[in-house]
Amino acid sequence: MILLALGLVTLACIGLIALSKTNRQMNAVSIAHGLIFTIITAAILAAMDIPVGTFLVGNQYFFIDHLAAFEVLIASVIFTLAAVYAGGYVESLLSSGELEKGSQKLFYTLWSLLLLIIVLAFFADNLALFWIFAEMTTIASAMLVAILAARENIDAALKYIFIASTSMLLSFVGYIFLFETSRSALGEGSLNWTVLLAHAPEFPAEMMLASFALVFIGFAAKSGIFPFHTWLPEAHAKAPSAVSAVLSAVLLNVGIYAILRMVALVHRTNAMPAVSTMLVLFGALTIGIAAVSMLPQKNLKKLIAFSSIENMGLMLVGIAVATPVAIFWVLFHVMAHSFTKASLFFSAGILHRQYHSRFSGDAPDEIRDVFSLQPLAAWGILIGGLAIIGLPFSPVFFSKLFILLQVGTVSMEVLFILLVLLFVAAAGLGYFVITAFTRVSQPGDSPLNEPYRTPGGMKIPVVILLVLIIAMGIFLPGGEIVFFSQMVTELGF
Amino acid sequence: MNGEFVAYCVINALAVLAIAPLYMSLIKKVKAWTQGRQGPSPFQTYANLAKLFRKEVIYSPNSSRVTRVAPSITLAAILVAALFVPLAYVPAPVGGIGNIILFLYLFALARFFMALTGLDAGSPFGGMGSSREMSLAAVIEPVTIIVFAALAFVFASLNIFDMFVISAASAFPVTPTLILLAISLFIILIVETARIPIDNPETHLELTMIHEGMILELSGKNLALMELAAAVKFTVLSALLINLVLPFGLVTTFSVAGVLAALLLFLIKGAVLSGIVGIFESSMAKMRFFRLPSLFVMAFFFSTLTIIIEVFA
Amino acid sequence: MMDAALVESIIRILFAGVIITAAYIISTRNLLSLVSVYALQSATLVGIALCLYTIEGAVVLLGIALVTFASKVLIIPYFIATIQERIRIKRDIEFHYLNPTTSLFLSMALMLVIYMALSSIMPNVSGKPTLFFFGAVVGLSLVLMGMMVTFSRKRAITKVLGYLTMENGVLLFGMFVTELPFIIEFLIVIDLIILVILTAILTVGIDSTLEEYHNRLHRFYLWEGTEDVP
């Protein structure tokens, strides 16, 4: 019922986009689309009893539990804000000729489609169905990356598609394993997560380990885990910033979500220690590679993309610990990371409009006089950067602290390595921001581009997100905590 | 603070002030004798000071209030330090007077003001003097503190008064450790009072001078105060050395006759020490400035030796 | 019902066919034949599915055969062939990291590795008739061989074919390991088609204009200056 409504809304939106002529109209439609989704999700959440015993809707293919609703809520909110942001951004892309006039309908259509697919993916109970939707998100988002006329974008999109899809095929092999496992254990095969979770303890450990490892490959690629992360910095840096925000804040969650669901199954079998080791290994390597790559980084959006990779690694490590508290804070971190990262990409987008080099997307941004030209964006990056590092008044502070605390209860060595790596990452981010943002024009410097007049539509989301981040960092209402605990319980931790 | 202590303060301060110039002249006299000259009268320094007090004061146009107040403060600090070292009569200490560290830091206070005076006029000599004074003070400080720590260790007290009482009470105070300490104290005396081989108190207008460089721009009563302060400092440090190593005659109970006798005895002991200093000075050449730290290392060696003997033997 | 033993031996022959086609895809320099070989491979898969149907009798297998035939033997090869016409690339000469001989050796080694790994992971599958176990091994090997194509060949079109080979491997693996619901198979095929179309469009898009991007493109090895734009 709900899904039907969501689908119809999307169809209507796509239809309206097809009918509308100007950017403003299309943008309004996509904002409305995001808003409607947000409202529906909020309604679902409001209708859910906390705590609920079972799942709200359930059939063979789809279901809604707290985790799914939570992820969908994040996605809808980010999409709404990104749509607001995209209005001005697309306008500016059009006027500078980076986006062809003909592509803008495609852009908005894909946008709406992507939202629908992501929502469907989160609501999918059947893991194969989930896999297919996840694949579709790759396709839709890759097209959004490639939509700019530049060849570099196509290049980045192709990398994204190839790496993500080839890895995802291996995930599918993993799901086949899972299906076979359930079939041999239960007599009749099933890929429904709810069924699997109920019977997980009956599954043999070797098979679960194998299926987890293979599933992990694909979704690690989706969420940018080392060594499958290679597509991520390029795609995020090349995509239009509204898309980058969505990629980073929503799409990466899909991967982590899948891994989390798998871990919830494996957790109930004897395969957990091996899986934990594997996750810690990958997580630490991911953080390490991201941190080290951030140090010499000259390109702001790439830097932010690497920071996403780093955060994914941290979540992975948190999942590896797999205590209820750790999962609780991993989920919190998912939320914190999404909002912070979106604000960073929005701000970076404004700066990119101001400073982007006309010669190459890889070239360092020539950021100068940033506080006088783009004060809001500068503060956005500054506060967002401090927030993502995990300074107080940012929700990341708590999630990072508690994830690390949980790691510390397991192994001090790993904790120390993680702390050092996180320090390197913070140092890299800080170094970039300090050196880039303190640069002011000297008399001999070449004149800057025209000051970019940031439209209000691009400012509002940044402001909203910054306020939201700080609010989340200060207030941890009881309801929120109960909600998160509920998710942890439902995952069976 | 009782009447007895006040009396002690007054008498000790006046006695120090009275005796100090005498020793200065005595050293000069001894040095002159060893060089085959007749030398000035033993009371020459008194005459010099009296003359300086009567003369007009000349200030540099660059100088600030520092030059005007520093000489008085310097002398005052040294005089307060003098209260810490009883010459002849040791009363019960009051309010921490006699604390050996405070004693040391009162000298530092005097030195601080003296060095600022050196800088105040903007004269290159003054600056050089201050710079060297402060550098030397810094380098000698570890030695001093180790010696004092050794003293505190040997006498099991932080208070000079207590040390004197213990030292006076023992029949044969001279022990090997004390001899070693005495050598260190002697070096400290030489350094702190700017004598050869550290500094040549006789040479004005030479690039080797330290103490004289600092007070080069002073004149009249300001100069007199500084000179007097230097003399008092010498007497106080001598008294410390004498009363620790050769305390006989030191009285711990008050009686006019006893105190007078002790004072007289101290005068003689002090004169002998001045003579030794004079002979020591004439047998030495002024050392190059940057060779000085090695001299201090020697003092450091002696004091460390003391400690090792005391601690491990 | 045919004789099971005969069918099994037919399936074995078809396995050999699959491996050979894969080996050809890995090692050939001729782009035009590549598509046909891929179609042949898919057709082999259809054959395998049909043979398997005769043994197991699951209707799903028929469906799979049908869908595979429609999509992978007809639509996708046709589409790729059209694209190749458009961008006029006939050969993919350069190899990255692996040359044909190495990759053939490597794929044999991989088959061994997979055999050993699978036999320790799935004791109950290896307990089934060896045919099924062997099918799983071949499927997974095909996946990895396809993957080798994706990174050892420089042209995007070839990479797409590598990806398609991987997908065939997954299909094979799925057929022999377990019985997936048909709807899933169907959706995967749709997904595959969209993906191929998208990649193709992107490849064509990158092919379309402007001399000045040649240098940059060079890095991506979509084509070289020698085989010029129309």
Next chain:
Amino acid sequence: MVPFLLSAALLVLVIGILAPLAAAGRDMRSVRILSLACTALSSLALAAASLIVLLDGDPVTIFLCQPTPAIGIVFSLDRLAAFFTLLIAGISGCVAVYSVEYFDHLSGNGRRNVLCGAMNLFILAMVLVVASATTVSFVFFWELMAASSFFLVMYEYANGETRRAGVFYFIMTQLSTLFVFLGIIALFAGTGSFAISPIILSSSPLILPAFLALFTGFSIKAGIIPFHKWLPYAHPASPSPISALMSGVMLKVAVYGLIRFLLDVFAPEFWWGVLILAAGTVSAVLGIIYALKEHDIKGMLACSSIENVGIIFIGIGLSVILNALNLPALATLSLLGALFHSLNHALFKSLLFLSSGSVVHATHTRDIEHMGGLARRMPYTSALFFIGAAAIAALPPLNGFVSELMIFVAMFSSIPLVDPFVKVLLFVTLALFALTSALSAACFVKAFGSVFLALPRSPESEDATEVSSLMIVGPAILAAGCIILGIFSFQIFSLAGFNLPLPDMFLVGVLLCGTTVLVYGFLYFTTPHAHRVSPTWGCGASAQKPGSEYTGFGFSEPIVTIFSSVYRTKKKNVRHFYDAKECLFSDGIAGIDLIKVFEEYLYIPIAKAACRTSAAIARFQNGCLDTYLLYVFVTVVAIIVFLGWSA
């Protein structure tokens, strides 16, 4: 009463944070005054609250908010916390008074409002760190303190120097956070609790790592060598009131952290004390040696902060050692010395930073070689600076002396009571401590002499004028504090219930003043008053030029030469001649290069290694799809092998 005062103070501070931030867009002096008035008001309230606690001695627990079972934000004010709160409140109040006019002279329009807000945030964070009763809120406000101070340091961001300072500060701050995190996580892992309370299972293997991590974290923040490098960069770069707060107060928060965890959480072992003592001694000696060579007045003060923190650490380390050796009375004395020195250093270092801020404002330079002669041009500022310099040089009867004396006395008195090894250790420390103290006197003679005495060495210095009244009032309160705390130290400790074997500085002060007055008065009445002004003797040159004066550099030259092995001095002497036989000298350059040892042998190699590593790793991200797919392939094969092997 106390909870009310505290919450009122914090509320007022929050107003002081939000009001100027709300008005960040426009340059509004009134908003700044409001904000700084809030600072001053809350300082008063905080000071009152902490005094009550200090005198009562009863700990007060305030605010209770418990969002999750894990995060309890509980504040509690016991005597230790109250002491540091008093310190924070006192200094920040004076700094606020000073800042009212100082901020008007800064450039940056609306940013000045942000500066006010950030400063209040910084103060708030420091107060709450000190008041934290759980490790979580401790870390939270610790980080907040770091973040807000980072903004303060970056105020003049356009300056290249500030940028470098910012990078250094940011990285060292993060490093400090890393270790504090590690420490409290290790504590949590060891004890399973967030409370700052004694460990029951002292046999846990995690206690030692926890201590080492916390010690390192606090050392970095406190500027202990070899983690000191951010101080001489960050302090000069920030506006003077900020330097005063950072050097005077923030370093003390780190000291507080160390003391708090040592006292309340751990049962320190003997060698922990040795470690702290050694760290303190090295910092004290090297800090002041580095200070001596600085030309930048604020850089010099920053290095001297390293020294003073070193002294505080000496006191703490000594106290730990003595406690471990079962000498509680002396341990208390030494700890009180460390605490008192924290307060004293806060007072005189803020005083010095504020008055040097006035000097820098008047002369537009931070280089002491371009100052001089300011004593007559800025009489009040020079008097204030003098009091600060005298206090930091540990001259009796000022406060700096008293706290050093306490540590000295603790050392002297403990020497006879401990075993030989510790004796030797104490003697070595003692010698180095004395060296430190004497060098610091030399350093501040140099500072005061070069800045305020003799002839002006630049036109700016020539034209300098006295600063406005509030910029004198603020430091004047601090100066009064220095004098009062020194003179009445004995009485204050008695009032607090400690009877310490210390000399009565009141008596000494009276004696000193009395004698001075006597000497001066005696001469005034007995000798003639004739005086005249006549030029300084210039060795025959007709007019004395500023260039012939002894420079600050020249002043410290003997020490630089004596300690050349520490400085790693390189003397450079290049001469050029007119003729081939080198007889006619034309020109040449002579100079002394001081190698920044830690920077060249520690910081830069590490940074370079990090750069090399990252460059090497960046090569894997080569932009080529085939390579990326190869990574995937290799990983997949590895996973399959792993699966086969593990099953």
